[in-house]
Amino acid sequence: MAGDVDPMMPPPGRRVAVVGRLGIYPMVPLALPARRVLAFLALHESAVPRGAAAELLWPDTPEPQGRANLRRALWQLPHGWVESVGEDLVLEAEVDLHRAQAVAGRCLEGSGATLEEIRLLSEDLLPGWHEEWTTAAQAAFRQLRVQALEAACRTLAGAGQHALATQAGIAALAAEPLSESVAEALVAAHLSQGNRYAALRCYRDFARVLRAELGVDPAFAAPLGLSPL
Numbered sequence: 656m657a658g659d660v661d662p663m664m665p666p667p668g669r670r671v672a673v674v675g676r677l678g679i680y681p682m683v684p685l686a687l688p689a690r691r692v693l694a695f696l697a698l699h700e701s702a703v704p705r706g707a708a709a710e711l712l713w714p715d716t717p718e719p720q721g722r723a724n725l726r727r728a729l730w731q732l733p734h735g736w737v738e739s740v741g742e743d744l745v746l747e748a749e750v751d752l753h754r755a756q757a758v759a760g761r762c763l764e765g766s767g768a769t770l771e772e773i774r775l776l777s778e779d780l781l782p783g784w785h786e787e788w789t790t791a792a793q794a795a796f797r798q799l800r801v802q803a804l805e806a807a808c809r810t811l812a813g814a815g816q817h818a819l820a821t822q823a824g825i826a827a828l829a830a831e832p833l834s835e836s837v838a839e840a841l842v843a844a845h846l847s848q849g850n851r852y853a854a855l856r857c858y859r860d861f862a863r864v865l866r867a868e869l870g871v872d873p874a875f876a877a878p879l880g881l882s883p884l
Contacts (some may be wrong), residue, residue: 658775658784664812666723668680668681669681669695669736669748669749670746670748670750670751671696671746671748671749671750671751672750672751673694673696673698673751673752673780673781673843674751674752674755674775674778674779674780674781674796675778675782676781676782677690677693677694677781677784680692683728683733685732685866686728686731688724688727688731689729689731689732690726691712691728692708692712692728692729692732692737693732693736693737693748694781694789694814695708695711695712695747696708696737696744696745696746697746697748697750697752698780698788698789698792698810699720699746700753702740702743702744702745703743703744704742704743705722705725705739705742705743706718706722706742706745708744708756709721709722709724709725710729711787711788712724712725712788713725714787719838719843729744733761734823734824738809742843751775752780752796753820754775755775755776755800756794756796756799757843758772758775758776758803759776759799759800759802759803760803762776762803762804762806762807762810762861763803763806765806765810766810766817766825767807767810767811767814767816767882768803768804768807768811768819769819769851770819770822770863772807773804773807773819773822773823773826774826775806776804776826777800777804777826777829777830779796779797780792780793780796780797781793781828787827791822797830797831798829800827801827801830801831801834801837804823804824804826804827804830804835804837805824805827805836805837805840807819807820807823807839808820808821808823808824808827808840808841808844809840809844811823811844812840812847815845815847817844817847817848820844820847820848821844821845821848821853824837824840824844825841825843827840827841828841828861830866832861832867833864833868833869835861835865835873835874835875838857838858838861838873838875839873839875841857842854842857842858842861845857845878846878851879854878854879855877855878855879857870858877858878859874861873862877
């Protein structure tokens with residue numbers, strides 16, 4: 656029926672951003688423990704048991720104290736942002752990570768990307784956060800976004816959208832500067848645009864980095880048949 660609200664959907668306008676940096680919208684002043692709880696729940700697509708949340712957020716604290724810390728952090732949050740369902744915690748907000756993952760999935764399926772979507776995939780997950788509960792998610796998202804940006808670079812170049820293709824390739828190479836497949840995709844995007852100078856400069860810059868770090872030259876052929884250096 657028109658006007659019905661899906662009870663499983665978060666309220667409109669309430670968002671938590673974790674791609675690029677932690678952002679909470681509408682902006683509300685929150686203590687660090689409450690911000691950590693929101694960030695933690697934003698990395699999970701489903702409900703998280705209270706015990707698991709307390710253990711991961713306060714790993715060096717005895718379980719009773721960890722649970723007390725969690726209760727205190729939850730009390731600091733505005734009403735409705737986190738709901739309790741039995742022993743589980745559910746974040747009641749949209750999360751930009753979920754959108755970024757959906758965009759990446761479409762790129763990997765060959766749909767290309769808009770400039771705004773390329774920008775979304777150009778940021779790491781919670782950069783500067785080094786807690787144990789962030790590291791696996793950060794590594795997985797970086798790999799996903801690099802693969803998606805490379806795929807978008809190739810798709811967009813093949814579709815004649817050269818400016819977007821090079822933006823996607825540049826973003827992917829910035830995230831993974833030793834990836835030969837990414838460098839090859841970016842060089843090919845420049846060449847498909849007829850920009851031989853940019854292609855050669857990109858190739859030589861990448862070859863210089865690869866030789867400095869690994870002591871080898873790129874496996875893919877140099878554009879215009881010229882040497883790497």
